[in-house]
Amino acid sequence: MFDRVLVLSVSAGAGHLRAAQxxxxxxxxxxxxxxxxxxxxxxxxxKVFRDLYTKAYIDLVNRSPELLGWLYDYLDKPWRNERxxxxxxxxxxxxxxxxxxxxxxxxxxxxxxxxSEIISWLKAKQRLASRQAIVVTDLDLHAMWLxxxxxxxxxxxxxxxxxxxxxxxxADKITVSGIPIDPVFAEPKNKxxxxxxxxxxxxxxxxxxxxxxxxxxPIEHLLTSLMELRHPAQVVAICGRSEQLRKRVEKIxxxxxxxxxxxxxxxxxxxEMDEYMAAxxxxxxxPGGLTTSEALAKGLVYVxxxxxxxxxxxxxxxxxxxxxxxxxxxxxxxxxxxxxxxDDTSRLAAMQANARRIGRPNAACDIVxxxxxLK
Numbered sequence: 001m002f003d004r005v006l007v008l009s010v011s012a013g014a015g016h017l018r019a020a021q022x023x024x025x026x027x028x029x030x031x032x033x034x035x036x037x038x039x040x041x042x043x044x045x046x047k048v049f050r051d052l053y054t055k056a057y058i059d060l061v062n063r064s065p066e067l068l069g070w071l072y073d074y075l076d077k078p079w080r081n082e083r084x085x086x087x088x089x090x091x092x093x094x095x096x097x098x099x100x101x102x103x104x105x106x107x108x109x110x111x112x113x114x115x116s117e118i119i120s121w122l123k124a125k126q127r128l129a130s131r132q133a134i135v136v137t138d139l140d141l142h143a144m145w146l147x148x149x150x151x152x153x154x155x156x157x158x159x160x161x162x163x164x165x166x167x168x169x170x171a172d173k174i175t176v177s178g179i180p181i182d183p184v185f186a187e188p189k190n191k192x193x194x195x196x197x198x199x200x201x202x203x204x205x206x207x208x209x210x211x212x213x214x215x216x217x218p219i220e221h222l223l224t225s226l227m228e229l230r231h232p233a234q235v236v237a238i239c240g241r242s243e244q245l246r247k248r249v250e251k252i253x254x255x256x257x258x259x260x261x262x263x264x265x266x267x268x269x270x271x272e273m274d275e276y277m278a279a280x281x282x283x284x285x286x287p288g289g290l291t292t293s294e295a296l297a298k299g300l301v302y303v304x305x306x307x308x309x310x311x312x313x314x315x316x317x318x319x320x321x322x323x324x325x326x327x328x329x330x331x332x333x334x335x336x337x338x339x340x341x342x343d344d345t346s347r348l349a350a351m352q353a354n355a356r357r358i359g360r361p362n363a364a365c366d367i368v369x370x371x372x373x374l375k
Contacts, residue, residue, distance in 0.1 A: 002033040002375065006105035006130075010112035011040050012057045014240075015290040019111040019137045022180040026364035029183060032372055041115045044096035053114075061308055069309020078143040078167050085144075086121060093118055100128055107131045107151075107371065111180075113144045120147035133371060136160065137179055138289040140314035152374060154180075154367050156289070156360075157318070177367050178360025179293040184274045186297070186361035194279035198272075200234055200265065205342060208280040208300070210238040210273075210291060219245065221331055222284060222305060223252055227262050228335035231342045234263045236276055241269045274298070281352075282338065287315040287325070296324065296359035301351045303328060303338060324355040 005027055009020035017040065024038040042050045060068040075081065090097075096118060100108075108130050110116040122128035132150040141160050146167065153169065154177040155161050161174045192202045200206060209222050219237060226235050237253075239246040246268050253264045270276065277283070277298040284303040285291070292315055295302055302325035307316045319325035326341060328334045341348055360366070 001031070002027075002106045002371075003035065004103070004105045005033040005036040006100075006103060006108045007036065007038040008041050008108060008110045008112070008115040009038065010053060010114050011042055012053045012112070013061075013288070015137055015288050016112045018182070018290045019135060019180050020109075022182045022364040023109050023111065023135065023367060026180070026183055026368045030365060030368050032368050039099075041093070041096055041112065044099050045092050049092035065309050069313065072142065072310030076143045078146055080143070082117075082146075086117060089114060089118060090121065097122065100130070104128075105130050107133065109133045109135060109367075109371075111135045111137055113142075113147075116145070116150065117147050120149040123149035133367070135177075135180060135367065138311045138315060139179075139292070139318040140311065142311065152370065154370070156293070159318075175367075175370050177370065178363035179289050180364035180367055181290060181293050181297060181361065182274065183362070183364055185277075185294055186365075187274070189275060189278040191279055194275045198236075198265075198276065198279060200236070200279055201263070204263070205231055205233040205282070206280045207233055207235045207282045207284055207338070208238065208276055209235060209284040210240070219285075220249060220252055222334070223249065223264060225331045225334040226284070226338075227256060227260070229262050230335070230339050232261050234265065236265050236267060236280065238267050238270065238273070238276065243268070282341075284334070284338075287312050287319060289315060292319065293360065293363070296355045297361035299352050299356040299359065301325065301341070301348065301355060303334075303341075305331065305334065322354060322358055324351055324358065 007020045007024045009016045011017055020038050024036055027033045027036040042053055108119055116134045119128060119132050133152045133154065134150055135154045136145055136156060139156050141163050153174045155174060156179045158176055161176050164174055165171050195202045209219060223237060237249055239249055246266060250266050253266055256264060277294060277300060280300055282303055283295045283300050285305055287302060287304050287307055302319055304316050304325050304327040307313050316327060320327060326337060328337050
């Protein structure tokens with residue numbers, strides 16, 4: 001058991017936060033620490049820097065995804081530009097450094113590269129004795145995840161581990177765990193029972209589409225395209241925290257004829273995503289690392305639409321290669337592509353089996369188990 005554990009995330013998108021919450025919950029349910037705290041690193045930075053990481057990121061996703069993809073590729077140069085980046089981060093994270101030195105956790109688990117880089121620097125200067133674990137939250141490794149001083153990396157795939165070894169990271173410091181998701185996703189839940197619980201028809205193909213935890217994504221356009229399905233289906237539209245988005249989606253749904261082949265159920269932010277995924281057959285949307293991992297844990301086939309250039313493009317490549325996804329590059333043919341998949345029941349079953357095979361519902365608990373073994 002650890003005395004004091006600090007789990008650090010960054011609220012740039014919902015994924016890093018959810019991964020950290022999953023690790024925190026795993027520590028708690030496994031009784032693996034006397035004290036465990038999850039902290040958003042940006043709470044200990046200045047306002048300008050905080051806005052750069054949150055608002056600027058969301059704006060780029062929505063308005064200039066091509067620029068975000070260019071930045072992703074430009075910065076993906078292992079061991080380059082780290083001094084310049086570290087200097088900027090040190091300048092803006094002094095309250096964070098002060099908090100770490102006051103807290104002195106026994107171990108820090110980072111689900112974002114910002115805190116891991118600062119902690120690595122503090123360890124190099126012998127200003128922090130805490131051990132550090134770094135959890136990569138996308139299927140592919142970006143250079144910004146790399147740092148010099150840590151005890152263990154946790155990565156989603158064997159390929160990611162091999163990539164890191166080629167970059168000089170010692171093999172014994174890399175554990176292939178999968179991306180940590182809430183341990184509740186490991187609990188088996190009956191598909192029909194979950195449909196009935198949430199007011200869904202028990203005998204219809206069920207499609208889940210999510211705007212994400214921060215209400216980001218072209219969900220309105222997706223719904224318009226999904227209305228053209230010729231297979232009877234029901235769509236669960238998760239709108240996230242954006243009340244404005246939810247109202248817009250409800251307005252679209254109100255125009256759908258009640259006797260149509262596709263029914264739509266609009267849901268705002270929900271803590272029961274595991275139950276909606278247990279009820280679903282397909283997930284349609286952007287392949288973020290956390291949502292992808294949750295879907296695979298429930299054996300769902302992914303229909304990739306509008307991946308963010310950069311990390312989501314790379315996630316898409318892995319999902320397609322693993323035979324758990326199809327991709328639609330043109331929304332007008334979205335219904336056609338899904339209908340084609342639903343027509344081929346053997347292909348659909350094989351993809352669902354692939355998803356169950358590579359899913360890692362116990363990733364968060366596996367991470368904690370490995371950390372305890374290294375204690």
